[in-house]
Amino acid sequence: MTLQDEDRAPLDTAAMQRVGGALGSHPAGLYEDARGRRWYVKTVESPDHARNEWLAAQLYALAGAPTLHYRRCRAPDQVATAWQTLQHSRLSRFSEAERRQARHWLGVHAWLANWDAVGFEGDNQGVATDGTVLTLDVGGALRYRAQGDPKGEAFGTRVGEWDRLRRDPDNPHARRLFADMDAAERQAAGQVVTALPAAMIQACVLRHGGAPALAQQLLARRADLAHRLPG
Known part of the structure; x- marks a missing residue:
């Protein structure tokens, strides 16, 4: 080999x-x-x-x-x-520039229903030694919660996470990170997802073991997210 x-x-x-x-x-x-x-x-x-x-x-x-x-x-x-060495892995230690990096991926977290994007203790975002902000664990995205329970109907075709990640008092670290995003930041974060070609989304899902129905669901979520963007 x-x-x-x-x-x-x-x-x-x-x-x-x-x-x-x-x-x-x-x-x-x-x-x-x-x-x-x-x-x-x-x-x-x-x-x-x-x-x-x-x-x-x-x-x-x-x-x-x-x-x-x-x-x-x-x-x-x-x-x-x-295994990757991190400068830090607590939102409370992020600089303003690092927070701006992390906020840019709000649309992706919302689209993929990652309720645990920031972490229960603000510990699911980290900064690599080169300054790149990383999501450290994506196990809370798509069909399962971070602790393993199925989301069921809570993971549908509407992207309520776009608002909840910014406003939900029960997700305080996410709210602390995303709540103050201005319209330009939100537009840019959402366009990360809405600019993805449908064919690429479908191919990615099918290539990596997802069902055709999930691919269609993600396309519907992309369309719903587009309607939620400012302006």
């Missing part, structure tokens, strides 16, 4: 050394592979949860929204991200 093939192969934690424990609410660990690279691997509730998070990560990437680097795992209920 070439190094390029190895980089595409699913990770097998059974062949790796565990070097650290869980950082969040899911069973997880930090693993080191034979080349010395480190991966944070969490075990989620089911293979469907893992597929949901993988697809969410690919849709974030399609929209250009920075996240940690996701990698497939051999175990179907595992999700892996490349």
Whole structure:
């Protein structure tokens, strides 16, 4: 196997050394592979949860929204991200420039129904060593909540998250980040999503294990988001 093939192969934690424990609410660990690279691997509730998070990560990437680097795992209920050193991972420590970066991705979070975009403790946004603001975990996007419960009808064709992420008192860190966005910021954040071609959205969903119905739902959500933009 070439190094390029190895980089595409699913990770097998059974062949790796565990070097650290869980950082969040899911069973997880930090693993080191034979080349010395480190991966944070969490075990989620089911293979469907893992597929949901993988697809969410690919849709974030399609929209250009920075996240940690996701990698497939051999175990179907595992999700892996490349270990990355961060300057900080608390919204309370963000500079104003970092907050502006984070706000630019409001439209993507809303479109993908990531209720946990900022985190229960303001800990789902981080700043990489190069200054890029990242969403650290996208497990709360699409069909499942961050703790694993299905969203059911709460994930539909309307993007109520566009308002709730800015206003909901029960999501205080998201409100603290997004509430003061002016019309120009909101327009720019929404256009990140509305500018995505339908064919690219459909291809991404189908290529990464999503159902055709989900692709259509995301197109409907994109259209609904377009109607919510200022002006």
